[in-house]
Amino acid sequence: MQLTAFSAPGRFWRGNLHTHSTLSDGVLDPAEVCRRYKAEGYDFIALTDHMIGLYGYPIADTRPFRDAQFTTLLGAELHSGAMQNGELWHILAVGLPGDFAPANAPGFHPVADQESGPELAARAAEAGAFVAVAHPQWSGMTLADARSITAAHAVEIYNHGCATGCDRADGFQIADLLLSEGRELSLVATDDAHFSEPDHFGGWVMVKAEENAPETLLDALKAGAFYASTGPALHDVRVEEGTLHVACSAAVAVIVQGHGCAARAIHGASMTRAAMPLDRFAHSPWIRVTVIDRAGRRAWSNPLRGF
Template identity: 50%
Template structure:
């Protein structure tokens, strides 16, 4: 079973992995963007401006904006031609070195992602539903650590959630984690920022510690509820959470186990229907906010081409 974050050393730190500033197509400066997240109670932020020629291939340096109680991760949204339905890839790379070089002529999206991962970055498939990413596309992106399963900006187009593609990939044996992000640009027509985040379990706010935990999958994602504990005991997934109206257990088989109630804070759900694959927990609160665990591997299935 993949290590869950709840018993890992340290505490949870709230952060966003996909954000844009006016160094690319965002409305606010990096300083204003960081201030907004810090004042909203976040512990860290990755400003991931579009790494494209039209913006001068920015890798926005936010190190001077770190404080004792708030840190930043350096990253970018990488692009290269092309996917089945779109002219370019959208790849979140968090933890890039400042000297990461622009794409070479003819460098593909998967090659660019491999180079970013080799340079030390956490790699995410950005908003697959909004990009109409296919399973065939996604299987070539073998450097990915995780899929962006919820993107708050894409939700305005009714393409915010990407769990279907993630479940297909997991069922094919790819070991992937799953994160939520708001993809905030703070343009007037956009939904508010600070709408989706990750809670990363780490011993400190040191960027290296956060990156280690991201790559290990020691986090969960949310648009509202808190996950306090998830554990496997005697064939049951046992969940503790902030007050919820629904707790779901879904995974590598059609259907789901669902418990409904008022102000649920605990639930136990059988894993029998998923025991040869994986399962995942979703919690929904009274306001419709959701929290998602990372996929929990229950069997030995794995995909040889997926990088470790």
């Protein structure tokens, strides 16, 4: 059994799914954001400005910045309703239609009679978007909050802006608990770049697709045909006869995690392959893989079920 990212046809394309510009609270205009990501070797980005009334409910039209080497997906960071802590929902939606109707969200605070976060997420998914639960740790999100977003395709498990700005980058506890409850979710790493601090070029997805085209990339994201990274490359993740096999760029640790405290690790120098028996995971409905390189950078597979 092989993860979809490695069995699907095509090649890997590097992209950032969470980016801001001067259309909301970013520092750079959309053209310059796209120019910088292209110059850094990215194949695509989604410009996801805050879709609130304060900024005129923007969905950035980044189509003029596409060319033969670089493309964009339309998107936004959606807001509406309150989480359990009383703060506004943040929902990442990539692949939105340009005419997506905004919620009643005049600013960064909940107001009466708003659409709820779960309702807004469901509406975005119905409109064709790839929907992710944004920065759970930064938001102070509870498990009950996360459970309510039943339309989500993914959880943002690493947010580089939250890492640099407040050391709250993690979404793994939420993601792992939802996986153990049976949710079918993928795991994304993003920048959440505003360019007001070193919050860019730090977290990305590698999407497997036959061409670097918006519709093809969006389909691959929804199918889970990608992995997330802050540096290392994953080349293969598969299970054969009860053993997990991982191929990757040079690593000092390869770790497999599962339900509860189930985990197993191999440590070494410049490892590019690892094999681990999965007897420790006999009662786990899912597993996922982390690869760590000598600089401490990480790559994460999507979850594997039915192994």
